[in-house]
Amino acid sequence: MFAVLGQGGMGRVLLGRSPDGRLVAVKQVHPGFAHDPGFRERFRREVAASRMVSGAFTAAVMDADPDAPTPWLASMFVPGPSLSEAVAAGGPLPQSSLGYLAAGLALALGEIHRAGLVHRDLKPGNVILTGDGPRVIDFGIARAIEGDSELTHTGAIIGSPGFMSPEQARGQEIGPASDLFSFGSLLVMAATGQGPFTGSSTPHTLYNVVHTRPDLSRVPEDLRRIVEPCLAKSPGDRPDSAWVLRQLGPIAPAAAPWPPPVPQLIDTQQAEMRELLNPPAPRRSRRGLYTTLAAAAAVLVVASVVVAVNLPQRPGPAPAAASAPPSGAAVTTPVNPDPLGPDNLRRVDLCKVLAGWEAPVLGALTASSPGRGLDCLYGALNLGIGPRLLEGVPAGELEGLPLYTSTFGDSCAAAVPVAGLQSVVLLTEIRGALSSDEKCTVVKAGLGEAVRRIRAGGHGRDMAPQSLIGLDPCTLLPPERVVRLIGPVRATVLEDLHQCVYHGDDIFRLTVEQGYPPHGPEQAAAGGVVPVEVGGRTVYRDERPSQGSPACVLTWQHRPMSERLGENVKVTYERGSRKTMQQACAKAEEVVSALLTWLPKP
Template identity: 60%
Template structure:
């Protein structure tokens, strides 16, 4: 457990709801209190699954079997109601860190702890299989560490969810690639032997810090699992002897969990089974629950989640809506273009001196790990979901409060993958655009994904392209922030073509070669030089900005209300890798304040919600956060960063070249 937030639901069955822990693969996860005061983890099924009669039948069978599982190393199912309007399941609450959190926080475990873990997992699978269940998704985040050993969670539920209609369709991968068995990676049936293979991979990860099959991309990982031997360098001999039989490609060649337990032998008793650092994590989790349950504590405070949505909506409503007046103002000011230059400083500003002592940027939560280096980050409008796009053009999502993965991996692993993605206004639907085919046979496919269920609430949309309307050369699809407009550029087009995604009709074209983006309200298409085009009429309503001769626009970002644009361009006046930040009134194209020079190439940028902090990415040195009021750097550089974003409450999100996504709290001020 990494964060607690107040739950809107007061009771589920006989359980009083204490807090919401986040999202799981099945639905919402709540912290509940039994009538006798015991704490339980209550899982509520997503509404689309609850409406599926086939799912309810499977869920009913899996719950009945799960109740039969007993053992020291499982979080037992204590109650459930498959027939409730919103089906739910309650299991023993375990206030300990996951193995994933332990590995990312304190590193690989020593040999005695790894052997103890292997024995616990083998014992847990023995009890799970004896009840007629197959876990199907055994991975470090589904293994919790407690004072007396590991606990396996979510057994028996994955099959009920994963066999739901359309969940296994192309582009939605069920399971965690790095810990799949070869038969699961190859799309085959998964039996108890698949869990044994996953056990071997999890134990290797505990000993080395990584799956023995993980590759640079998801496709690479799956290929390694199906075709290649595991990487076991650094695995102690005693552990290697146990895991090698588990990792056999043929399920028939793998031992049973009972045989694995026998091969491990007697584990010496210990009062503290894990390294000291892991026990400190356990104590911290227990303290968090204790503090939250303390009488009089304000239960509305979120540890890493966003502020209440109503507060943000009211704040936005008070901001001036200046973009709406852009067209009229630009027409007037176009006749007096010299006014744009009237606010230029007489000479280039000097870079401000760095602060004497940089404030500390605090890393919070635990790493979220993807399939390859991160190329872009998105945060849902309410801040509850973080989504990353990776070099292999797959997409994954996480709960921002708990850092638990939501749903599975999106992307076509044999095709071109996701080119662009945005959140729909409902905060849970991801709209993606991908390219299929080659040369004159290329086509764009826009899809809507419910992140929590894997379903597509509407069918794919693909613009009808025939004859002269075909695309030639490279094609670049771009979606508006609300996911309702598709803009497409290509090598040989002399215009950007637009479509209404919801109405599934053409909107015509704009006489420009390439799209740069959209305004925050999705009504204006931004093209080269930050020229603005009205999407509805395809008319130019804003001329581009004018930079000095020695500057070339590299990137831009809007303030939250759309009234101001910040631009970043390389400073060509010196040999240093500096960048110039400028503030522009969106409507008039006048500069609003003196430019600022910062010591970074600023290849990618993100602006904090209050407009006062700018996060920049330099491919050579990583990410830097700047105070735009003073020009000073905030904290130290964060190495290895390839993408940045902010949540609505000002938490910095970074994506890294080591596949990780991390959260950072900036100092107040």
């Protein structure tokens, strides 16, 4: 029996049992990659290289099928909390535990590097704390550093910003020394609860990685003399894992290598596993999935027949601390590498994509009216990103992607899905005078050209350093801060490119949008917008009746973009059944106050 544990830019993760009865984790590659022969070849190479890794401190790859309709990779399931969870639950690790952690990671990296691999994404979420030491997981994005260089090319950034190396942040070639930099950053986080380079945004964090010398004053002295050379900006100045082991010296065995919260998390997970493998007769509808299991298997993998299920939540509320990653996690969200995924599309200027293209019937296109949001008008043709088409019907494939069309009213529209977002599409649309056949011919051709050009790159937005438009809205607040604000979070959902929704006892939405300022003449004319002072900043509360669930809506302009338009941030706090509107607005103001301390200064 299997459980769906999570879904990300590269695909989804399943928990299951192999034919010989062992628990495994299965990583299924996103269908958007499966049609690309180049990706399959890279995946095949990664699997072959990963199978060469062995050792007590890694998770063994058990099986894989790069040629399956949906390629998959199966690895041994590793029980235990991630380092992120452990630090969130119990704070920084004690000095004795730091020695075990450092030694285990150094041994794991030694095995990985001897196999000719670079991990490329060593971070707290990819380290599992088991009863007898740490385990390094996720070789799904490791690349062989020997052999054909055509499959590993300079310029592709793979990793997590808060824990990547300077050369990785620059998109340069990387080697084992890059993993040693990540190793040093990870130890700082384990020792202090905070990554050494964490900034207020992803660009800020990357700048720190490349240019800033970290403050190591809170790192124990014995560990600092190991960490400091690992964090050298130049790869040639960093030691290797063998040097780390020599500096650590013999690690004395101990019955309990980790602080008490870690064994407690392990016990909880084992109890959940027993319940999963021997489920009681159902008494009521139960939804959700185990937070601890999701973290432990978040990158792994299996074959067999897959039966997706919803795992039951244990009775009673989960501890808030255990559900949140440590400081810094807000800027280490895995990046969706698909050019048609949200992380790339946020940075694409749609008014550059089709400029100069010779469209059927319409001729050479020029952007005539940049939209306030995610759209651009090229004369009669609109190119945009938005919700699924009204009355859209399947119409085959376009550039390897599912195509949907709609002829609603006097318009014809065509759309392909945005990778990783279920209800968001890249679309073209024409309304008006052309015949129905001409309109549909133009929108299909225009959409195909847009997909090709976006994949080719070179159409980036011109964004100020303080801009929020290019950032994942789910990274603007650290997860542990969200938990402190609204309590345990059952799900964090990226609903579209610029809106993140947090589901707990209450629901709040965080939206970044381009539009008129909330205090501008357009809003004044509409009425119902009231200024409120929050954290020394004037924000605007929308008191107009809500069309959906009762909610308190607070908006402010983060920075102006032109005389009339700017980047606005909107917090929508939906009132739960136990809250008055006044209480909901008080919560919304707490969220705004927290955001104002984390966002880059305009």
